[in-house]
Amino acid sequence: MNYEQMEVKTPEYVSLQFRLAGLGSRAAAFIIDQILIWLFNIVFFLSVLLVSDKLASYSTFFEGSTVAIAIVIIVIFIVNYGYFFFFEFFSGGRTLGKKVVGIRVIQDNGHSITLLSSFIRNILRLIDSLPTGYFLGIIMIFFHSKHKRLGDLVAGTIVVHERKAKRKKKKLTGIEKEMEERGLSKESLVIDEWTMKSFKEKDWKLLKTYASRFRQLPDTERDQMTRQIAELLLPKIGVETAGKTANDLENTLLVLYLHLRDEWEFEL
Known part of the structure; x- marks a missing residue:
């Protein structure tokens, strides 16, 4: 199949x-996401009705399940639209369905989706779903050159396929050789999605510069730069720099570099 x-x-x-x-x-x-949402809706609906029936025996406020139905309608609306907003922003542009299929939402400039972009593209699902069955959204995705629906156009986002790990061995860069010699990998440091969102482009550029110059710097200058950058970045992941050796700080910064590289440098 020919992908654009x-x-x-x-x-x-x-x-x-x-x-x-x-x-x-x-x-x-989308179908996978909808199945998950509808499963939640059904379980939640039945659970609320069951609880409201029991509460009705204690208070007339819950008689007729009117309150229960109102609660169900409000929660289902929030879940149906909040689900996409929450996962796309806090999970790197991927809902559960997108993770299974291997696609993600990013901004037009190649960066991760922002809070505002996620909110805009998902609130406009209300319009994209018109008149029924996401007809407008389907038509726009089919005919648009970049497969955008209205929400993507307004929010400045695109949906792309995830990178696939390349199995063939490639020549390691200088910093990758350094990390291999030290036995470092992404698994050496666990960073959740919420914490990753605290890092900005300027943080990535600073760490990228540090990694590119790492092997060329004299020991004294490298130790000084390591401590300065560590004091700026490591508190964001809950790592205290006080009492740490220069080697420990270097290792943590290099692993952090791997995490940020996957977030900011897309190579599909």
């Missing part, structure tokens, strides 16, 4: 290639 490619140029004049997600993959992810 999209190229994004960063402010550093680096070209990033993305494989756009078409109607088929987006529909598959």
Whole structure:
């Protein structure tokens, strides 16, 4: 199948290639998400009715299940639209359905989706779902050159396929050799999605510069730079720098570099 490619140029004049997600993959992810949402809706609805029936014996306020139905309607509305907003922002642009299919939402500039972008694209699902069955959204995705629905157009987002790990062995860069020699990997440091959101582009650029110069710096200058950067970045992941050796701080910063590289450098 011929997938459309999209190229994004960063402010550093680096070209990033993305494989756009078409109607088929987006529909598959949406169906999975809807099944999960409807399962929750059914279980929640039955649970509320059961509880309200028991409470009705203690208070007339719950008689007729009117209150229960009102609660169900409000919660179901919040879940149906909050589900997409919550997962796309706090899980790197991926709902559970998107994770299964292997697609994610990012901004037009190649960066991770922002809180505002996630809110806009998902609140506009109300319009994309018109008149029924997401008809408007399907039509726009099918005919738009970048497979965008109205929510994507207004929010400035695109849906792309996830990177697939390359099995063939590639030549290691200097910093990758350093980390291999030290036995470092991403698994050496666990960082949750919420914490990852606290890092901004300027943090990534600072750490990227540090990693690129790491092997060329004299020991004294490297130790000084390590401590300065560690004091700026490591508190964000709950790591105290006081009492740590320069080698410990270097190892933590290098592993953090791996995490941020996956977040800020897309190579599809």
